[in-house]
Each structure stands twice: as C-alpha cells, then as structure tokens.
Amino acid sequence: MSTAAVRDLQHQLENQANALNKIRKDIAKNHQVRKQYTIQHGENEMVQKELELLSEDANVYKLIGPVLVKQDLAEANANVAKRIEYITAELRRMDGTLKALEEQQNAKKEEILKIQQRMQVLQSGKAKT
Numbered sequence: 001m002s003t004a005a006v007r008d009l010q011h012q013l014e015n016q017a018n019a020l021n022k023i024r025k026d027i028a029k030n031h032q033v034r035k036q037y038t039i040q041h042g043e044n045e046m047v048q049k050e051l052e053l054l055s056e057d058a059n060v061y062k063l064i065g066p067v068l069v070k071q072d073l074a075e076a077n078a079n080v081a082k083r084i085e086y087i088t089a090e091l092r093r094m095d096g097t098l099k100a101l102e103e104q105q106n107a108k109k110e111e112i113l114k115i116q117q118r119m120q121v122l123q124s125g126k127a128k129t
Contacts, residue, residue, distance in 0.1 A: 006119060006122050012115050013119070016111050016115060023104050023105045023108060026101055027102065030097055030098050030101060034091065034095075034098070038091065040083075040087055044084045045084060051073065052077075054073060056073065058073060060072070060073050060076045062076065
C-alpha cells in the first residue's frame, strides 16, 4: 500500500515540477518581451522629444520600406504619441501577466513542498516498519 502511495506522490511531484518549469519559462519569456517593449518605449520617447524641438514648418520624413516619405509634423507627433500609448498599455498588461505567473509559481512551489513532506512522512513510516 505505501509503495503505491509513494509512487503516486512521485508521479504528482513530477507533474508539479514540470508545471513549475513551464511557468518559469513563461516568466523568462515575459521578461524578454518586456525588455523589448521597454527599449521601444525609450526610443519612441526620444523621437517625441526630437519632434518637439522642430519648428512648425520643418520637414519630417518617415521611412517606409526603402523609401523616405514626407509626413506632416502633427501627423508624426500623433503617430509617435499613439505608439507610446500602445507600448505603455502593453507594458502594464505584461506586468499584470508577470504578477499572475509569479503567484502561480509560488503556488506550485508550495504544492511541491507539501508533496515532498508527505513523501518523507510515508518513507520514514516505511523505514520504521
């Protein structure tokens, strides 16, 4: 009976460990994507500051593929502001996702610890008999 219980607990432990590893990979992926968004946010803020330095009649060009296309300054400002708004929203969303993943990770760690404790109790009881 106790051998089957230990085997069952080992199987549960293995499943929980696999789930924990998946969560850790998701957290790492989240950090990587968040880093890219943070870089893009900084670049866009720098572009916004540069656009603010221009006079109203300045020529602004946008790179579309291999071609530079003339763009209205107000339109360029609006596009950059919209990109910053989008990136900020994505960063907030990713922060929420990261928090949820970290909570899941902590819960899995607790489950693994409980399973390990149950295994120790079973094995110590088995050793005494």
